[in-house]
Amino acid sequence: MPLTAPPLSLYVHIPWCVKKCPYCDFNSHAVRDGIPQDAYVDALLADLDGDLADFGAASHGRPLASVFFGGGTPSLFSPASIGRILDGAERRLGFAPGIEITLEANPGTIEHGRFDGYRSAGVNRVSFGVQSFDDDKLRRLGRIHSADDAARAIGEARDAGIDNLNLDLMYALPTQDLDGALADVERALALAPEHLSHYQLTLEPNTLFASRPPPLPDSDAAWDMQEHCQQRLAEAGYAQYEVSAYARPGRRAAHNLNYWRFGDYLGIGAGAHGKLTDAAAGTITRRAKQRTPRAYLEHAATARRIASDTSLASADLPFEYMMNALRLVDGVPRADFAARTGLDDTALADALGEATARGWISRDEAVLRTTDEGQRLLNDVIGLFLPEREHA
Known part of the structure; x- marks a missing residue:
């Protein structure tokens, strides 16, 4: 059967965060001596140029259907830096009509007025890492924001005219019971986001929580939380369309849907992953970049930026x-x-x-x-x- 080139997206990894959360196994690195924003943006665009050269015709003439800034904490980067990345991507690839451009944001890193700048730069969707509206649970999770910080940041995004918001919520948190999980959902619903990601806290290898497990609800309690929260979200008009994703009509995450439908995506940044289909050659390649910011910055303009290339076997x-x-x-x-x-x-x-x-x-x-x-x-x-x- 002939391959067909699917939609193409762009994932941009910003690896820095204020502090590493004890449950997090993502490629994120706590800021110690400042963030080299200008140098990193230069590296990202050089990385993108390298991918476009390497993949040749397979990556040309395919405008981007979505862009996702993930981390780490992308909201540590200024609107000017985000804008320079988007301008560079649009010049090189073009944007499809109605493109979705998402920025992940930590409610504890948002400066007043920044969302106006992000929106002017082209961001039209913001995903907030809220996790909980219980300040005790937030402390246990190592988060740097409070419930009030989250509500304030969401309000500022609304005031800036961003009308597509996702809230990340966890359940089965340390010492959490069913009432607590439902209370988090109610606080989220009161803020009327277009999308909710609702997922269970799990103990991932090589995290602080894995080596020092907190007191978590058992599997039966976690299942009760999932079922009751799912029912409440459905009652409020949020349809579950993926294991952990709920959306109002017409507000499903285009970028994530492209992943789940086995679409293509270029991945730029430290530790970023990508997948590209070459329909003419009949190949599908997965590519990963150098994981540490230091190594990535050093090699972003060379072939050594690539940590691995894997051609998927039939x-x-x-x-x-x-x-x-x-x-x-x-x-x-x-x-x-x-x-x-x-x-x-x-x-x-x-x-x-x-x-x-x-x-x-x-x-x-x-x-x-x-x-x-x-x-x-x-x-x-x-x-x-x-x-x-x-x-x-």
Whole structure:
């Protein structure tokens, strides 16, 4: 089957934050001696030029459908720096009509008036890392903001005319009970965001919480929190469309949807990851950049900025595709698998047959979609598509 080039997005990684949170396993680095903003913007644009040269025709003539500034804490960068990055990306690739441009923001790092500058620079969506509206829980999580700081920052974004906001909320926090989880959701709903990311706190390897676990609710309590919060969000008009994502009508995250639908994205910045389809050559490549800011800044204009390039093998593509697509509650058109991977539908046949027989995937000839039970057992469902199972 011929490959079809999917939509193209851009991920920009800003690796610095004020302090490292004890639960965080992202590539983030606490600020110690200031941030070299100008040098880093220069490096990002040099990195982008390198990727465009390396991928050649596969990356040309494909305007960006979305841009996402993630971190770290992108709101540590000035509006002028964000604007210079966006201007450089638009000159090199062009922006599709209605492009979504998201900036992650820590409510504790926002200076008064900055959102006016971000909006003027082109940002039209802001994602706030709120996590909780309980000040005790925020302290336990190592966050630098308070509940009042979060409400104030969200208000300033609204005042600046940004009408597309996401709030990140966690549940199953240290010592949290069901009432506390629901109280966080109510505080979030009172601020009327267009989108909510609601996900369970987990203990990730190589984090402070992993080495010194806090007192967390057990799995049954966490499940109760998920079910009750999900019900409350639905009552308030927020439809769940992905495992941890809820949105008002027409406000789903375009950038994240591109990931989940196995779209393409260039990744620039320290530790950034990208994926690019070369339809003419029939290849799909994943690329990662140097992880530390120092190494990245040193090599951003050279081939040494690349930490790894991996060409995805045909045997890996069913798992690569399904681990993203099956996160979507509504699933994906069945025909998209062939278009995005170049493989015939028969590559899914054995695993899909087993998942369907177990009641984990719906018997729908047009859409690949999990059942309610499949959503609850999602890791097990996705595991059926691992290539090594073919040889077990």
